[in-house]
Amino acid sequence: MLPILLGKVGNMSLATIQTRSMTSCSGLSLATLVMMATLLLFFLKKNKNAVPQTGQFPPGPATLPFVGNMHQMIWNKPAVFRWIHRLLKEMNTDILxxxxxxxxxIAVTSPEIACEVLRKNDEVFASxxxxxxxxxxxxxxxxSILSPHGEQWKKMRRVLASEVLAPSMEQKVQHIREEEYDHxxxxxxxxxxxxxxxxxxxxHVSRHFCGDMIRRLVFGKRYFSNLPASATSGPGHDELAHVAALFTLLNHVYSFCVSDYFPALQGLDLEGHExxxxxxxxxxxxxxxxxxEDRIRERSNSIQSRAEKKEARDFLDVLVYLEDAQGQPLLSREDIRAQTTEIMFAIIDNPSNAVEWALAEMINRPEVMQxxxxxxxxxxxxxxLVQESDISQLNYLKSCIREAFRMHPYHPFNPPHVAMADTTVAGYTIPKGSHVILSRFGLGRNPKIWVEPLEFRPERxxxxxxxLLTEPGLRFISFSTGRRGCPGISLGTSVTMMLIARMxxxxxxxxxxxxxxxxxQESKIGLALAEPLVLRAKPRLPAHLYGPIECM
Structure with a gap:
């Protein structure tokens, strides 16, 4: 099995990653591959005429002993989601x-079943x-995003919702967002x-706008370098590496890796994911x-000098300066590292992808653009220039973004929800430990819900x-809902809408x-445009609104 690796990470090219992964396979891993292949061939011959599973579980394809449908998943990599949706269509079902x-x-493409998962059974599927x-x-x-259900998740979710993304904090950092819109x-x-x-x-513009924005909100700085930056300067080497790493993270976090279902294989790195x-x-x-580290030292110095407590400048300040009932730091260094990273990757993909797709669709439909x-x-x-306060009145533009979210999500599926107990969904038994994945792709393009689902029609x-950009009925997924729903709806709406509105x-x-x-055309391995959208841009406002031009 060749490693399946996407993109670049930092300075490492795809070819370098593949070479390193292949040469790092030990004799044990090769033996494991041979053994798995032998078992698969044996079970395939024995179960060639197997019939689809019947009974209390949702419908699905025939399974093999021990591996289940793993052999089919491997054969359909890297675009596993297309195989899953093909099965849903072939079996004429909304739950698989x-x-x-x-x-x-368990894959779901019906709004009614999705609501049953995230509303009626929300507590069961909170892991x-x-x-x-x-x-x-x-x-x-x-x-707070990737952690299983438990006290740590509850603590970090509470911190994120009531402290970092609180309305008061959102107001405090409004000037940062405005500066980034101007930039x-x-x-x-x-x-x-x-x-x-x-x-x-x-x-490039939309992804790095999101990268600049979230670095300013979290760290208070657009660039990692401390050198002064021009008002029109673009991302440097570190900023390019940062955004590339975040997208690579998003592409790998729940990517149907074989060792996720056979934990004994972890450490062999058969696919290069590790x-x-x-x-x-x-x-x-x-x-x-x-x-x-600098911010933690700053906090320590302020405590030692008994300096007056200051207002939070950014999200990192909130995380570092939070205290428990005894006046001690509420969050550990690892808590802070984890939460800053999760905030970073939570904001970078959906706004940039939705705006790129919306502009692509609108260019092909000039009447929508007009x-x-x-x-x-x-x-x-x-x-x-358009401001956040104008968003409430821009209903048609919001409809364009809703349509982009509906038709062109960045991720085929929502992050998996794990059943913490046996339960029932749509009349089927869902065993404890099952992974339920709501299909963004399938919900948004479900012909039972949407008239001409493949047509870009903001008017709908x-x-x-x-x-609003939210969709409570889960006819498509923008910010999800329930205990695992996104707590940053207001921030996500502002960033997405201001990106397309300013453009x-x-x-x-x-x-x-x-x-x-x-x-x-969509990418063969995902739902992003196969090729980056490249357009001509001509200023249409008075020159003083753009500031000076600094061509090199």
Whole structure:
């Protein structure tokens, strides 16, 4: 089995990672592979005419002893989600049961069943799986997103919801968000004006806007370097490595790794996931740890000098300065490391992906683009830049983003919910320990729910006086719901909406020379655009709103 590795981590190329992974396989791992292959061939011949499982579990394909459907999952890598959705379609069901080793994995594409999972049975499904990647990325399950149900998760969830993402804290850091919105406009203006064809890589801009934003909110600094930065400067080497590491983390955290279902195989690194996880954490620790350590020392010095307690400047201040009832630090160093990393990767993918897809769809449908621009001109005008306070009135633009969330999620599935007890969903028995995965892909494109689901139609969401990006009925998933729902709905809405609003208000976007239409092909291994969206951008507002241009 060749390692399946995606992208780059820090300075390490895909070819380097593959070479290292292949050469690191020991004789034991090769023997294990041969043994597994022999067992699979034996069971395949013996069970060639096996019939689909019947009874109390949800419908699913025939399984083999010991491995279940693992052999099929391996054969369908790396795009396992496409195989799962193909099975759902072939079996004409909205709930599917796979068995990967001893674990039942239940995929759901029906809003009614999804609500039954996250509302009626929310308490039962409030845990997360134990995997090598999730354990690594959460510093041993110290954070609030990847940790299984338990006291640590409850503590960190409470900290995140009531302290870090509290309305009062969101208000305190509003000036940071405003500065980043302005930086976005200046950076695009510089990029377009300093290019001979005014070409802008929308994926690069949107991903690094999200990276800049979350670094400012968490660490109080856009760049890891302490050197002064220009008002229009782009990401440097460390910032590029940081965003690449975060996306690699997201692509690997719950990626159907064989050893997640056969823990005895952990350490053999048959697919290279363990090496990738370690490389990601090396990059993140190299960049995060010096800032965290400085802040912890600062807190210690302020206690020793009995300095007056100051207001939190950013999210890291909140985490570092929290105290328990005895006046001692509430969070350990590992708690802080875990939570800062989780905040980072929670904000970076969905806003950037939704905006890239929305612009791609709108370029191919000029009438949709024009309606959004007309709304911005009517609500905001051209004499000032759009602000967060305008979002409530931008219903058509919010509908465009809702449609992007519906049609084009970054992740095929929500993070798995683990059943903490035997339960029943849709009349089927779900055994304790089962992983339930709600399909973002399947919910948003379910033809039983949506008319012409593959058509980009923002108008289908214009059914309320104030359109919201949330979807309580789970007809698609933006921020999820329940105990594991995203507590940062307000922040996520602001970042997503201001990204697309500033881009549309500030610039006229057109196809590059010689391009008839934007190719909306999805990646073979995921749901992002197969190729980064590249467009021409021309300023459409008075020059003073963009600031000076500093071409090199």
């Amino acid at each position: 049961c796979l068995r990967l080793g001893a674990t039942h994995v 997360r799986p134990i995997t090598f990647a999730s354990g690594s990325f959460s510093y041993g399950y110290k954070g 976005l406009v200046r950076y695009i203006n510089k990029t377009s004006c300093c290019s001979s064809e005014a070409i802008v890589d929308v994926r 090496m990738v996880s370690r490389d990601v954490m090396r990059t993140i620790n190299r960049l995060h740890d010096p800032i965290i 309606k959004a621009i007309n709304e911005l001109d009517m609500v905001v005008g051209k004499e000032r 969401h214009l059914n309320a006086a104030n359109v 549309l208000q500030g610039f006229t976007w057109t196809k590059p020379p010689g391009v008839h239409s934007i190719d909306l």
